[in-house]
Structures are given as structure tokens and as C-alpha cells.
Amino acid sequence: MKFKRKTVEDLHINLTPMIDCLLFILVFLLLTTTFTQQSRINLSLPDAQGVPPKDYQHKIEVVVDSSGHYAVNGQALSSKETADLSTAIKQSSQDRRDLMFVIAADAKATHQDVIRVMDVAGQLGFVNINISTKVPSRGY
Template sequence: MKFKRTNVEDIQINLTPMIDCLLFILVFLLLTTTFSQSSRINLTLPDAEGVPPKQYDHKVEVMVDSTGHYAVNGQALSSTEVSDLIIAIKQATNHEKDLMFVIAADAKATHQDVIRVMDVAGQLGFVNVNISTKVPARGY
């Protein structure tokens, strides 16, 4: 007795849908990933434990008071506008970018006012930015 044999076809795997899914996942991950951005300003945060302050021959010092008004090298600005601050810093530095940039902010000054000064320093190209602090009184 002769039995009829069934023909077995070769199994083929279609990879196209899998590749489409992988590419879709790759594109999704690339679009949702945030890349770290390096800071434009190098900050030197001084210790407040009695380290003697460094003396610089030429520096620009921007003071921020508790009401948000600015003073550049002791000259008070008439407004709190960023454009006036930029003009005053350019005049005080004669467009030199390698000077020490010191931010002296009142303890009650808002964070926004201090960040605005840092942003202006970054826009003008200063890389030596220092935030001044005071040495706390010791209770011996």
C-alpha cells in the first residue's frame, strides 16, 4: 500500500515587520532623549570658611540688592532692564572678556535677579565668574 506523502514547504520568516518595529522604537527613543548641555559659564564658588579673598587688579563687580536693582563697579543703574545692565558692563570692561566677573548679591535678592546677571555674563563671553560670599562670624 502506497501512502501519499505531503509536501513540506520550507519555513520562511519575514523580517520586514520586525525591522519596521525596531526602527520605529529607535526613532521614538531618539526623539524623546534629552542630551546634556554643558554650561557656558565656569563658576568659582568660594568657600565661606575663612579663606582669604583673592585680590584682582582688574575686575568687574555687579551688585544685586534685595529690591532687584543693579550696580556695576559701584555705579547704580537707573533701571532693572537687562539691556541697561549689558551696556553698563560693556562700558566698565571696555569689551575685555578675560576679567574676573564678581557677582555680589544681597542675601534677600531673588534667585531670578542673580541668574539674570549670570546669563548676561555668559552672553558677553565671561568665563571667570565668581559669586562673593562673606565669612560667617565665629562664636568662640
């Protein structure tokens, strides 16, 4: 007796719907992501009432975090030494003392760390020194 063998059909998996779904998710994530340019150090600025900040194209910004570490124009310094801070500021300023000098210190940073930055800026000859704060939003 001769038995008939079943013919096995080739199995084809259609990946097109899965690729479409993955691309849709990728586009959705790219569209909903916000891109903000902030300093790499997480700061909590102190509150102050005053005029809105001006935007300067050329400025030197020194960030002081709560543990006393410094960053000059977004580049973190490896130590807390005054000499390293002075060298980094000199390199960023390129011997221009008329630039706006902004100190952005964390609300929990010690007074000594902020004064150290102000002292270095004064020794280097900067005259336009500002301390960055955040203006609280008004609930109208």
C-alpha cells in the same frame, strides 16, 4: 552841682579760646572718623565656608540689592532691564573678557535677579564668574 559821668570801658570779647575749642573738636572728629570704601548699596551677603577672598586690581563687580536693583563697579543703574545691564558691563569691561567678574548679591535678592546677571555675563563671554559671600568669623 556837677555830677561825674561814669566812663564806659570798651567791651572786648576774646574769641581765641572758643576758636581753639572748635579746632580741637574738628581735629578730634577727623581722627576718629573711619573711612571705608564700600558699595553704596547696603548689602547683607550670605554666609559661606571657604577660602579667603583674593584681591584683584581689575575686575567687574555687579551688585544686586534686595529689591533687584543693579550697580556695576559702584555705579547704580536706573532700571532693571537686561539691555541696560549688558550695556553697563560692556562699558566697564572695555571689551576685555578675561577680567574677574564678581556678583555681589544681597542675601534677600531673588534668584531671578542673580541669574539675570549670570546670563548677561555668559552672553558677553565672561568665563571667570564668582559669587561674593561673607565668611563668618570663628570664635577662637
